[in-house]
Amino acid sequence: MSFSQLCNQIFDATTGHYHEFDNVDATPHNPYEKGSIEFLLFSKNWIDAVQWHLEDIIRDPAIDPVEALKIKRRIDASNQERTDLVEYIDSYLLDKYKDIKVANDATINTETPAWAIDRLSILALKIYHMKQETIRTDAAPEHIKACTDKLNVLLTQRTDLSRAIDELLADIEAGRKYMKVYKQMKMYNDPALNPVLYKGGK
Template identity: 70%
Template sequence: MFTENANRIFDRAIGEYHRWDDVDRPIENPFEQGTIDRLLYHKNWIDTVQWHLEDIIRDPQIDPATALGIKRRIDRSNQERTDMVEYIDSYLMDKYRDVRPAADARLNTETPAWAIDRLSILALKIYHMERETERGDDAHRDACRRKLAVLLEQRADLSRAIEELIEDIEAGRKYMKTYKQMKMYNDPALNPVLYARKK
């Protein structure tokens, strides 16, 4: 199953990141170029690094200049994350390019890759909530165990929904349509703060 493989890859990427727990550690993607596995690993590595950057920037004692540098790094990471989602969708569109949608085929509210994006983030939530069940007092651990149970249920439900969406695309009951994400704040031609500086 697609999501079983994806979840395994996400868990592997998260585990390998935490061997060093270093936001500057270069990615060492173990999967072959051009494979969906390589895309999934890369996607989750970006998410994992960004997760930790988001933690760092919330330190109340952080130096403002350092915080600004991290904020800009998070902005770049968000663009990379969006690009990876588009690469995954492109991979899937190419894989199913010969499928002829039925006359009554429907368009889904989101593409498979945007649902996979949420699955990647869930893997991070699960990993970190599991760590929280191992520390603190009994009340903290119990509260985190309850939250972890909800996250695991959510992952099972989302995994099933993604499988059903992929099955529907394969059978022609649904079809994929992608739109390039037009992030205006990153574009010097579209962000008024940036293009005003050129005048």
């Protein structure tokens, strides 16, 4: 099994696990050993699944503004958690490949493996929800057809992205490419960097 196949298998299973509850406050059962790459991949997709549905909830035109603000802040916290997990996955891979001899003409990729994996996780959610649209019994045939076409595009996109991830990892393992991890310097969550926070909201 390739690494992308492992990712897709876990992401699909985790997305399915979320929809057993279909509740943003549900407690997941992560079946993998803590600290393993499988554990991190499950955790990543669970965060994405919860955030997906929080984004749906906050778009309810009848939502109470106070509740909307609570959800917005929860989404902000989720984004930070998501970023942290991406960095954990990159750190895992960086450690895995730390002894690889890098070729003199090796190049760096436009994004790290974990940020590509992040997109693969989101694709699993897009595919799941688009597939649900194709089996609705209360939708017009035109809607079903449009969603089926979109689903096919998403499946092709997942195939292409999966191949690209496997090729990137193969290049890293062979020393043709190398990893560099830049910590995401998100400023809006940092009381020392967000002017609204360090000026006390004035």
